[in-house]
Amino acid sequence: MPDALFAEEFPQAGGLIYLNHAAVAPWPLRTAEAVRAFAAENTRSGAQHYPRWLAREARLREQLRELVNATSVDDIALTKNTSEAISLVAEGIDWQAGDNIVTTTEEFPSNRIPWQAQTQRGVALREVRIEQPGPEQALIDACDRATRLLTISSVQYGSGARLDLELLGAHCRKRGILFCVDAIQSLGAIACDVQASGADFVMADGHKWLLGPEGLALFYSRPEARDRLRLHQFGWHMVEAAGNFDQRDWRIAHSAQRFECGSPNMLGIHALSASLSLLQEIGMVEISRRVLERSTYLYERLTAVPGIRFLTPGEERRRAGIINFSIADCDPARLHRGLLDRNVICAHRGGGVRLSPHFYTSLQELDRAVACVSELIDARKSR
Numbered sequence: 001m002p003d004a005l006f007a008e009e010f011p012q013a014g015g016l017i018y019l020n021h022a023a024v025a026p027w028p029l030r031t032a033e034a035v036r037a038f039a040a041e042n043t044r045s046g047a048q049h050y051p052r053w054l055a056r057e058a059r060l061r062e063q064l065r066e067l068v069n070a071t072s073v074d075d076i077a078l079t080k081n082t083s084e085a086i087s088l089v090a091e092g093i094d095w096q097a098g099d100n101i102v103t104t105t106e107e108f109p110s111n112r113i114p115w116q117a118q119t120q121r122g123v124a125l126r127e128v129r130i131e132q133p134g135p136e137q138a139l140i141d142a143c144d145r146a147t148r149l150l151t152i153s154s155v156q157y158g159s160g161a162r163l164d165l166e167l168l169g170a171h172c173r174k175r176g177i178l179f180c181v182d183a184i185q186s187l188g189a190i191a192c193d194v195q196a197s198g199a200d201f202v203m204a205d206g207h208k209w210l211l212g213p214e215g216l217a218l219f220y221s222r223p224e225a226r227d228r229l230r231l232h233q234f235g236w237h238m239v240e241a242a243g244n245f246d247q248r249d250w251r252i253a254h255s256a257q258r259f260e261c262g263s264p265n266m267l268g269i270h271a272l273s274a275s276l277s278l279l280q281e282i283g284m285v286e287i288s289r290r291v292l293e294r295s296t297y298l299y300e301r302l303t304a305v306p307g308i309r310f311l312t313p314g315e316e317r318r319r320a321g322i323i324n325f326s327i328a329d330c331d332p333a334r335l336h337r338g339l340l341d342r343n344v345i346c347a348h349r350g351g352g353v354r355l356s357p358h359f360y361t362s363l364q365e366l367d368r369a370v371a372c373v374s375e376l377i378d379a380r381k382s383r
């Protein structure tokens with residue numbers, strides 16, 4: 001897909017340099033159009049064509065299956081967000097006092113609080129500092145015979161550090177440890193393969209690198225791992241014969257639909273499916289290549305800025321789309337505000353300024369963002 005088409009899909013207003021895909025991404029044009037069309041249809045004819053909506057829902061499940069390389073759509077559930085999916089796992093396991101969960105000290109609260117909540121059942125949460133160069137080994141060393149589950153973000157929201165999922169997954173398999181991956185900071189930015197990583201559970205909301213709306217998430221579960229989760233939410237939609245409203249006896253759905261208790265988020269489904277169609281057209285190999293090209297470009301350009309300190313690892317294989325940095329003697333909150341004032345949309349996270357371009361961001365925009373950082377530092381010095 002040529003760059004001109006990227007500009008068509010992302011007609012961002014007024015010279016905005018949008019480097020905040022690790023927070024909430026803009027929608028492609030086709031997603032806005034899908035939402036408009038869905039709204040118009042609802043006003044015109046309500047749910048007259050509901051079978052068409054169901055077909056769109058089925059399509060989204062297939063798109064998500066393909067995105068994570070799951071073997072079956074039966075392994076894909078749609079949840080409200082990442083936190084809900086993680087909670088389904090955390091609350092579903094039959095913990096025994098003395099069990100432990102291994103994770104990192106860097107997790108976003110969505111991948112910390114549901115596990116902290118299990119400590120009231122006598123479960124220990126081991127939060128491991130993952131320092132370079134061997135973050136995986138630090139996690140592996142923290143596991144012992146009482147470890148029931150290892151949970152990590154594929155890419156850390158603050159530092160942007162990317163973990164080797166295959167290495168961790170292989171260890172978990174060997175030791176019978178459940179492996180849970182919060183993939184929100186990598187899915188849609190770099191390729192994902194649940195079979196290769198051996199993950200038992202993978203979750204990601206759609207509003208970051210997947211370019212969709214907030215409030216609709218993927219929850220992948222491996223069948224054997226899924227069967228180990230006790231359910232806490234019930235309704236018409238999570239049973240084997242969903243839609244047969246007269247049947248009074250019921251069985252839990254064999255598929256991951258068991259995690260979806262009621263009516264689906266049809267509006268979100270139409271939107272996310274449109275966003276994913278763009279990712280599919282470009283292909284995850286090309287998207288990963290472009291995302292890494294951009295984060296490396298940013299890293300290299302920023303290296304020349306006096307006083308720079310990267311919070312993101314230097315090795316390319318250790319990062320995805322996030323570059324986080326601070327500047328000596330410069331308050332990152334202030335630098336962040338200065339960048340926002342210059343229309344460089346970014347975030348203040350993990351003690352630094354976090355920039356997160358996507359595949360369609362132009363290198364010229366990255367040059368302008370780096371120039372803004374330099375200007376802000378110069379302006380501070382001359383005061």
Ligand SMILES: Cc1ncc(COP(=O)(O)O)c(C=O)c1O
Nearest residue numbers: 081082083108110153157184205
């Ligand atoms: C690593 C990580 N997990 C989860 C979330 C968001 O979770 P949810 O989808 O529950 O809002 C974020 C958002 O910043 C995140 O960075």
